[in-house]
Amino acid sequence: MATTENLAAAGMELISFSVNGRAVEVMAPGARRLSCVLRDDLGLTGTKVGCNAGDCGACTILLNGDPVCACLTAAGQVAGCEITTVEGLAGRSPLYGRLQQSFLAHGAAQCGACTPGMLVSATALLEKNPFPNESEVMDAIGGVLCRCTGYRKIISAIVEAKANVVGESSPAAGSAVGARLVRLDGQKKVEGTEIFGADETPAGTLGVRVIRCPHHRARFQFGDLDAFVADHPGVVMILMAKDVPGIDCYGVIPRYADQPVFAHDEARFRGEGVAAVVGETDALEALDLAEFPVRWDELPPLKTIQEALAAHAPQIHAHRENNVLVRGRVVCGDAERALVEADFVVEGEYETGFVEHAYIEPEAGFARRVGDSIEIQACTQSPYMDRDDIAKILGIAPEKVRIIPTAVGGGFGAKLDLSVQPFVALAAWKLGRPVLMVYSRTESMVATTKRHPARMRLRAGATREGKLTALDFAADFNTGAYSSWGPTVAGRVPVHASGPYRVPNYRALTRAVHTNIVPAGAFRGFGVPQAAIAQEQLYDELADRVGMDRLEFRILNALDDDSPTVTGQVLGEGVGIRACFEALRPKWQAARAEAASFNASAAGALRRGVGVAGMWYGCGNTSLPNPSTVRVGLKRDGRIALHQGAVDIGQGSNTIVTQICADALTAPVAQFDLVSGDTSISPDCGKTSASRQTFVTGKAAHMAGEKLRGEILKLAGACDCAAIAFDEGRVTIIENGERKTLALANLPLDAQGYVITCEATFDPPTSPLDENGQGNPYAVFGFGAHMAEIEVDVELGTVRVLKVTAAHDVGRAINPTLIEGQIEGGVAQGLGMALMEEFFPGKGENLHDYLIPTAGDIPPVESILIEAPSSIGPFGAKGIGEQAVIPTAPAILNAIHDAIGVRIHKVPVTPDRVRAAILAQGVSAKLGGGARG
Ligand code: FES
Numbered sequence: 001m002a003t004t005e006n007l008a009a010a011g012m013e014l015i016s017f018s019v020n021g022r023a024v025e026v027m028a029p030g031a032r033r034l035s036c037v038l039r040d041d042l043g044l045t046g047t048k049v050g051c052n053a054g055d056c057g058a059c060t061i062l063l064n065g066d067p068v069c070a071c072l073t074a075a076g077q078v079a080g081c082e083i084t085t086v087e088g089l090a091g092r093s094p095l096y097g098r099l100q101q102s103f104l105a106h107g108a109a110q111c112g113a114c115t116p117g118m119l120v121s122a123t124a125l126l127e128k129n130p131f132p133n134e135s136e137v138m139d140a141i142g143g144v145l146c147r148c149t150g151y152r153k154i155i156s157a158i159v160e161a162k163a164n165v166v167g168e169s170s171p172a173a174g175s176a177v178g179a180r181l182v183r184l185d186g187q188k189k190v191e192g193t194e195i196f197g198a199d200e201t202p203a204g205t206l207g208v209r210v211i212r213c214p215h216h217r218a219r220f221q222f223g224d225l226d227a228f229v230a231d232h233p234g235v236v237m238i239l240m241a242k243d244v245p246g247i248d249c250y251g252v253i254p255r256y257a258d259q260p261v262f263a264h265d266e267a268r269f270r271g272e273g274v275a276a277v278v279g280e281t282d283a284l285e286a287l288d289l290a291e292f293p294v295r296w297d298e299l300p301p302l303k304t305i306q307e308a309l310a311a312h313a314p315q316i317h318a319h320r321e322n323n324v325l326v327r328g329r330v331v332c333g334d335a336e337r338a339l340v341e342a343d344f345v346v347e348g349e350y351e352t353g354f355v356e357h358a359y360i361e362p363e364a365g366f367a368r369r370v371g372d373s374i375e376i377q378a379c380t381q382s383p384y385m386d387r388d389d390i391a392k393i394l395g396i397a398p399e400k401v402r403i404i405p406t407a408v409g410g411g412f413g414a415k416l417d418l419s420v421q422p423f424v425a426l427a428a429w430k431l432g433r434p435v436l437m438v439y440s441r442t443e444s445m446v447a448t449t450k451r452h453p454a455r456m457r458l459r460a461g462a463t464r465e466g467k468l469t470a471l472d473f474a475a476d477f478n479t480g481a482y483s484s485w486g487p488t489v490a491g492r493v494p495v496h497a498s499g500p501y502r503v504p505n506y507r508a509l510t511r512a513v514h515t516n517i518v519p520a521g522a523f524r525g526f527g528v529p530q531a532a533i534a535q536e537q538l539y540d541e542l543a544d545r546v547g548m549d550r551l552e553f554r555i556l557n558a559l560d561d562d563s564p565t566v567t568g569q570v571l572g573e574g575v576g577i578r579a580c581f582e583a584l585r586p587k588w589q590a591a592r593a594e595a596a597s598f599n600a601s602a603a604g605a606l607r608r609g610v611g612v613a614g615m616w617y618g619c620g621n622t623s624l625p626n627p628s629t630v631r632v633g634l635k636r637d638g639r640i641a642l643h644q645g646a647v648d649i650g651q652g653s654n655t656i657v658t659q660i661c662a663d664a665l666t667a668p669v670a671q672f673d674l675v676s677g678d679t680s681i682s683p684d685c686g687k688t689s690a691s692r693q694t695f696v697t698g699k700a701a702h703m704a705g706e707k708l709r710g711e712i713l714k715l716a717g718a719c720d721c722a723a724i725a726f727d728e729g730r731v732t733i734i735e736n737g738e739r740k741t742l743a744l745a746n747l748p749l750d751a752q753g754y755v756i757t758c759e760a761t762f763d764p765p766t767s768p769l770d771e772n773g774q775g776n777p778y779a780v781f782g783f784g785a786h787m788a789e790i791e792v793d794v795e796l797g798t799v800r801v802l803k804v805t806a807a808h809d810v811g812r813a814i815n816p817t818l819i820e821g822q823i824e825g826g827v828a829q830g831l832g833m834a835l836m837e838e839f840f841p842g843k844g845e846n847l848h849d850y851l852i853p854t855a856g857d858i859p860p861v862e863s864i865l866i867e868a869p870s871s872i873g874p875f876g877a878k879g880i881g882e883q884a885v886i887p888t889a890p891a892i893l894n895a896i897h898d899a900i901g902v903r904i905h906k907v908p909v910t911p912d913r914v915r916a917a918i919l920a921q922g923v924s925a926k927l928g929g930g931a932r933g
């Protein structure tokens, strides 16, 4: 039995403090992180852990009223102190209710992973300063990272917290579409009660730690594993490739699946798992993985595209010649000839680096075996894809795998791929005990997918009147060691590399190239942001050569409803790109004049510039089926169950899909009960990616809602034009002034347990592309244009973005607040990509060295919503998630050129690169560099 003496000998101490107004005593080592004590010992999981290093601020709590990082605070330090976590803010501050309401009304919480840290920091500020201005708010939240929102809505929510802002929560039946409805899953996010991947641990749970290769490429041999287990009490089992009972090969695109759960003999990238240690969580925490008996024989890696394509380079996968995973091709007209005949031709080479997703919630989840089935509760963007791959790995039927998605603390594409799932599933399957795994920040950065680095070469031609005649585009993408979404990137980019313009002669060729680097996968835009960086800069150069205004050049060449795209597709409707550019015109003219006037009077090192860029993005899979199925059920109490399996990763699909379904059914949103994407209870809505959930799942929800309305009317013997009202236990149908009541309690239940169940499936109509990439790859495209106003310090090479104006054609703005949130978040990620974000495998695998924008980096963002509806989408709607990030970086790069006359061909445009480019072009003196100080 534990005595005070032997606990003390084990380094434990009794620590007394108060949490959320309650006195507590915990027995813990004094050095234990306060975040662990709060979450694991006291069950206060509202405090999130994003890095355990003081970099993300997700764990911010109040210590005697001051915000501090709980992950950097030792439990022994808080003896006698007063701690407040997000769960205790309501009891602490009378202001807090208003702050929560303001967050909800502004849409300041998207995924919600940063929200507790933001709310705690904001409360500390408001207690001292109830009327803060923007810059005081930015200072207060400067240590808390948000990867979703772009901070602007958070800042507004805090500034306006005193104003008692309350968002719209119950629009009348039939008027949900277009309403700025507060997100339906928002309350839990602002209470800190949302359950993310790491927030639930069943009793008796074991943990897993994965042994990962420390080299970019290495053969390996295990030593005496039995002795290792025997020497480490609490370690229960070692897992490795031979323990995989099914097919040890998974991947998001079954045809290209190539990734093993554990490497066999040779690890192909730094961070690849070779074995896993399963055991009691305390024992695993104490484990020094360097003691694990494995010998590494480092091999020369292929790290770059050039190395991988070199003659005689070793093949990373024997069946993929020259390390080329896949090629993409779209050709129309004769680009070569058109370039010869063009009045003006420009050319350029552009390069982009790896970009890390850097969501605030690292991958996490647990598995448990239930008889001959396995259940996995984890953060994921793609429950059904996870289900099918886990079934393959375990060698069981997909129906024996249940995926229960938790809330997702940001995904942006990387949580489409498996992460913790195979490890916890395998361990739980073998041991019959629940097994939890939570990636550390470093593990998340080392082992999960990245944005593809690209090398792009282009030539473009135009007539002297400014009409684009040709684009010749070639790009190679570093796809890393395994396929992941490489085929999607290589296939999507050639369709989009023209930009949203009429280009009659076009050749776009791409390759996804394997290297010994962590796999590159899906990241907001699937390669299109990289292509836009090249193509939109080149079009600026072409406009300059022609002698045209850069915006007018784009307007002249913009696609319209009747012009064929580079795949020969004529959309016929819903092409809103010209409207986006035209919406920018007055702002463009004013901003250009302002920048010119600033530069004319500038005596120091600052120069201002304005840049513009356009984009288009096909919603859904490229020429492949990607159906969604939605089920709605009328319950006996008159409420409506909405089974929609689209995982809401913060973008708002829980709310938007409900708004659509509600209006199709003509029921109030408040009548709906959301049923999650648990694979055992909701049909497949596909993956949350490719801007498809509003469009595809939204359309399925629209169809299901209409069907249910039809069935209710049929049951009542009423015509289509009748009105329906839902009440407690009954539905009233009003037809020509007459009322009929369906008393639901008396009606039988169907096999699904509802009075009436309706299901609808929508798969966007597309056609396969031929050998030249001709066909209809997407049913619907979203369009957009961004204008960036920036300031360059030519002495320091720093770039400050002053404002971004973003015009997006969203077809129909189902929920303008949520759309603005996507745009602002996309702008922030685009700014990061343009100016600061670059991941170097093997270096800086943490949020201290890998910089993402903070609140202080983000300028005001003005969103302009254009509605050029698509008759295919629900109420005309298109997607916005991927679109929002695409034009920001090229607009900033074009603005930099506008400011200083220097074109920088490699992103991110860090200060050293700006300075080097200035010096290389010898323009420093001309710009006045060196005049300051
Ligand atoms: S978890 Fe504490 S700062 Fe990131």
Ligand code: FES
Residues within 6 Å of the ligand: 108, 109, 110, 111, 112, 113, 114, 115, 145, 146, 147, 148, 149, 360, 409, 410, 650
């Ligand atoms: S809402 Fe801030 S990280 Fe997702």
